[in-house]
Amino acid sequence: MTGAYVPRRDRLWFTRSRRYALFVLRELTSVFVAWAVAYLLLMIAALAGGGYDGFVALARQPWMIAVNGVALAATGFHALTFLNLAPKATVVRLDGWRVPAWMIQGGNHSAWLLVSAILAYVVLRSP
Amino acid sequence: MTEESIRLEVARYRPGQDEEPVLVPYEVPLRPDWAVLDGLAYVKDRLDGTLSFRWSCRMGICGSCGMTVNGEPRLTCGTFLTEYGTGPVRVEPLKGFPVIRDLVVDIEDFLAKLSSVRPWLVREGEEPPLTTEYAQTPAQLDAYKQYSMCVNCMLCYSACPVYVLDPDFLGPAAIALAQRYNLDSRDMDDRFDVLGHEDAVWGCTFVGECTNACPKHVDPAEAIQRYKLTAALRSVLPWSRR
Ligand code: SF4
Ligand code: FES
Numbered sequence: 001m002t003g004a005y006v007p008r009r010d011r012l013w014f015t016r017s018r019r020y021a022l023f024v025l026r027e028l029t030s031v032f033v034a035w036a037v038a039y040l041l042l043m044i045a046a047l048a049g050g051g052y053d054g055f056v057a058l059a060r061q062p063w064m065i066a067v068n069g070v071a072l073a074a075t076g077f078h079a080l081t082f083l084n085l086a087p088k089a090t091v092v093r094l095d096g097w098r099v100p101a102w103m104i105q106g107g108n109h110s111a112w113l114l115v116s117a118i119l120a121y122v123v124l125r126s127p
Numbered sequence: 128m129t130e131e132s133i134r135l136e137v138a139r140y141r142p143g144q145d146e147e148p149v150l151v152p153y154e155v156p157l158r159p160d161w162a163v164l165d166g167l168a169y170v171k172d173r174l175d176g177t178l179s180f181r182w183s184c185r186m187g188i189c190g191s192c193g194m195t196v197n198g199e200p201r202l203t204c205g206t207f208l209t210e211y212g213t214g215p216v217r218v219e220p221l222k223g224f225p226v227i228r229d230l231v232v233d234i235e236d237f238l239a240k241l242s243s244v245r246p247w248l249v250r251e252g253e254e255p256p257l258t259t260e261y262a263q264t265p266a267q268l269d270a271y272k273q274y275s276m277c278v279n280c281m282l283c284y285s286a287c288p289v290y291v292l293d294p295d296f297l298g299p300a301a302i303a304l305a306q307r308y309n310l311d312s313r314d315m316d317d318r319f320d321v322l323g324h325e326d327a328v329w330g331c332t333f334v335g336e337c338t339n340a341c342p343k344h345v346d347p348a349e350a351i352q353r354y355k356l357t358a359a360l361r362s363v364l365p366w367s368r369r
Contacts, residue, residue, distance in 0.1 A: 003142030004225040004233055013288050016198070020288060023334045085333060089352035093270075 026081045032074035039068070083108040133157040133208050134215035135166050137178065140226050148226060150217065157208055163218060164192050164203040167230070180230035187342060190278030193285070194230050195219040200285040200340045223284055223291040237281055240297055244305035249316035267312040274307035274350055276343045283337035283347050289330055297327040299337035299347030306350040309357075323358040331355075 010016070014024040046055035058064060086108050087101035132154045140148040153174050155166040164182055171178045183189040185204045192203045197217050208216065224232035283299035290296045305322055308314045322328050331351045338348040 004227050005140050005142070005145075005147060006225045007222070009292065013291065019336060019339070020334070023332075023336075027332070085335070085352075088333075088335075088346075088349045089356050091349070091353060093266075098269075 026078065029074040029078040032071040033078050035067075035071050036075050039071070079112065083112060131157040133166070133211070133213065135163075135170065136215050136217045137167070137170065137230070138217075138219040139178070139229050140220075141177075142228060148219070152215070155208075157214075159207075159209055161208050162204050163194075163196055163201070163206045163208060163216060166208055166216070167203065167218065178230075179228045188278060190280035193221050193280040193282050195222055195285065200282040202280060202282070202342050205342060221281055221285040223287070223294070224281070232281075234281065236294060237279075237284060237298075237300075240301040241279065241304060243297070244301050244308075244318055244321050245316060246304050246308060248308060248311065248314050250313075251315045261313045263312055270312070271307050271310035274303045274310070274345055277303060277307075277345045278343055280342065282340040282342065283345075286336040286340035288334055288336070289332055293326075293330065295326045296330045297321070299341075299351065300345075302328060302331075302354060303345050303347040303350040306354060309354070317357065317361070319358065319361055322354055323361070328354045328358055 014020045043055060043059075046052045059068075084105055087104040090104055092099040092104065133156075135153045135155055136150045137153060138148040139145065139151045153166075153170045155161075155169045155174075158165075162185075164180075164185065167178065167180050168182075171180075180192070180194070180203075182192040182204060185192075187202055187205045190202070193200060194203050195201075195218070196203065196206055197211065200221060203218070208214075218230065220226045220230045220232045224234065224237075227233050277300055279300060281300065284290045287296070287299060290298045302322060305318045309317055328351050331348075333348065333352065335348045338346045341347060
């Protein structure tokens with residue numbers, strides 16, 4: 001079309017609204033989710049292949065504790081927002097009645113808590 | 128008693144005259160029953176007849192009066208001036224579309240996308256007489272009704288950062304429209320060839336703003352995420368249909 005004005009690409013689009021910023025934050029937290037997975041694999045490798053003491057020494061470093069503290073918060077935020085979005089992808093109808101989003105969300109969160117509790121029990125119980 | 132007024136800052140773009148849109152202030156009466164669209168009509172009738180904008184029904188049905196009001200995509204006939212206190216109210220064309228003039232954007236790309244999803248009932252292997260009826264139960268109607276409420280206002284496209292950054296993205300309303308037919312018990316297609324690729328459902332990063340912007344509660348974000356599930360299943364089980 002002649003003469004139409006095509007706006008320039010807005011590279012700072014995510015700063016234009018709070019909701020965009022929150023979205024980008026949610027996406028960025030996946031870096032920490034990846035970190036948590038890598039850390040777990042490192043730990044399993046150390047457990048399996050010896051060298052566990054070295055791993056523990058590394059894990060005790062203050063900077064490592066700081067990184068893992070941030071990673072815990074970030075993965076928590078990621079998991080929470082992810083589970084909150086899940087009802088959008090799963091529309092459940094029972095005999096014509098649509099299961100409301102809060103029930104699906106609540107179910108997800110309950111399952112998450114349950115699995116976390118079981119894991120915490122397994123990991124934290126005294127040997 | 129002098130009537131209260133409110134300032135509208137209206138984006139003007141006059142091809143051949145302006146390099147890019149400029150905000151022009153206009154004082155319009157602030158009346159409790161006036162929508163932003165009434166303010167624009169006042170400008171056009173009383174202050175500057177050259178102002179261009181689209182509208183038709185003035186009741187949230189035709190979908191033609193979408194604009195960016197104070198940064199948010201809104202139907203201007205359903206957005207009241209009193210929402211903005213003492214103002215000013217910034218009125219700009221819908222983000223993400225080329226601007227033809229003032230508040231009028233180019234909708235060709237959107238229309239092409241809508242028709243690309245085969246928005247009709249697809250039947251296979253039959254030549255029924257024209258009088259054939261296809262009855263539906265209320266539950267079958269419910270399965271897609273929400274997606275049929277779309278008024279093609281394009282607010283969801285304007286709210287979607289993916290579309291604004293990448294105009295090739297098929298976008299929320301077109302995918303919701305495809306789902307309106309996919310989920311219809313009378314339809315036999317699943318539109319996988321149009322929906323199951325990168326510029327379609329997989330282009331969506333689930334920002335979710337389309338759903339927040341939609342004035343008709345179509346929930347296009349839901350339509351897209353549901354199809355992602357369908358598409359994923361279909362890739363794993365090639366014989367499965369929706
Ligand atoms: S889905 Fe909603 S926001 Fe998008 S075009 Fe349709 S009515 Fe407008
Ligand atoms: S004028 Fe028809 S939707 Fe606003």
